[in-house]
Amino acid sequence: MKTIYKRILLKLSGESLAGEQGFGIDQQRVADYSEQIKEIVDAGVEVAVVIGGGNIFRGLKGAAQGVDRVKGDYMGMLATVINSLALSSGLDAVGQPSQVLTAVGMFPIGEQYSKWRAIEAMQQGKVAIMSCGTGNPFFTTDTGSALRGIEVGADVMLKGTRVDGIYTADPEKDPTATKFDRITYDEIYRRGLKVMDMTATIMCKENNLPIHVFNMDVKGNLRKVVSGEPCGTVVYQDNTGR
Ligand SMILES: Nc1ncnc2c1ncn2[C@@H]1O[C@H](COP(=O)(O)OP(=O)(O)O)[C@@H](O)[C@H]1O
Numbered sequence: 402m403k404t405i406y407k408r409i410l411l412k413l414s415g416e417s418l419a420g421e422q423g424f425g426i427d428q429q430r431v432a433d434y435s436e437q438i439k440e441i442v443d444a445g446v447e448v449a450v451v452i453g454g455g456n457i458f459r460g461l462k463g464a465a466q467g468v469d470r471v472k473g474d475y476m477g478m479l480a481t482v483i484n485s486l487a488l489s490s491g492l493d494a495v496g497q498p499s500q501v502l503t504a505v506g507m508f509p510i511g512e513q514y515s516k517w518r519a520i521e522a523m524q525q526g527k528v529a530i531m532s533c534g535t536g537n538p539f540f541t542t543d544t545g546s547a548l549r550g551i552e553v554g555a556d557v558m559l560k561g562t563r564v565d566g567i568y569t570a571d572p573e574k575d576p577t578a579t580k581f582d583r584i585t586y587d588e589i590y591r592r593g594l595k596v597m598d599m600t601a602t603i604m605c606k607e608n609n610l611p612i613h614v615f616n617m618d619v620k621g622n623l624r625k626v627v628s629g630e631p632c633g634t635v636v637y638q639d640n641t642g643r
């Protein structure tokens with residue numbers, strides 16, 4: 402298998418991990434993701450993963466129900482640790498080693514994250530699973546992905562989600578929305594598209610980290626994306642640097 406990337410940052414949505422059940426962790430979904438990831442590691446790609454926590458807890462939603470925002474965000478970060486351990490276990494089951502790294506120290510659940518530990522794990526053929534997002538409240542795992550992707554020098558941030566790319570509006574709400582094959586960071590901002598939070602999009606733009614949004618729930622899509630086959634939406638700078 403020919404690949405166009407050497408090192409990738411893969412963002413997985415917490416909510417997607419819930420599968421059809423809508424909450425918690427669907428083990429079949431974890432197994433499917435694990436197989437897809439192993440396939441690209443076997444092809445020689447170094448893989449770092451950041452997982453969301455929305456299938457378990459979101460700080461903002463908790464705050465709307467009276468939970469202190471900062472405590473709620475820590476609850477959300479802990480949710481990402483639970484998901485990371487689930488993925489690590491799923492990867493074990495398919496014979497793919499991984500290393501869970503936590504932005505907030507909680508050894509022995511995972512090792513404390515550092516750029517160098519993550520790179521070392523990837524160079525040893527392990528998937529580096531980076532949990533707790535950025536480790537700070539008021540951020541999201543999208544921003545955590547942008548940050549970690551930039552830190553470890555990933556060639557691209559792949560956002561594996563449950564829609565097959567970026568649309569003119571949320572395709573889960575607007576059936577008339579149409580898909581972009583390519584779009585600039587600025588166009589996302591101008592149109593106020595909510596596929597990813599703006600902080601993450603702007604970080605990627607300012608640090609020249611390309612984004613590729615695709616449907617991770619279709620088996621084989623991850624392989625397609627890293628092989629350069631058309632799939633999903635690519636976010637790029639236009640030639641004036643925008
Ligand atoms: N313009 C858009 N194009 C594509 N998806 C969008 C858009 N606006 C909102 N979305 C939503 O963003 C979601 C992808 O974000 P993701 O972080 O994976 O999900 P979540 O935040 O629910 O965990 C999609 O499931 C889709 O409903």
Ligand SMILES: O=c1ccn([C@@H]2O[C@H](COP(=O)(O)OP(=O)(O)O)[C@@H](O)[C@H]2O)c(=O)[nH]1
Nearest residue numbers: 415453454455459460474477534535541542
């Ligand atoms: O850097 C971070 C990343 C995540 N979170 C918390 O963790 C939750 C789960 O992450 P996210 O909503 O990004 O998950 P996803 O939408 O991908 O399921 C968020 O709602 C926040 O409460 C946080 O406080 N800081």
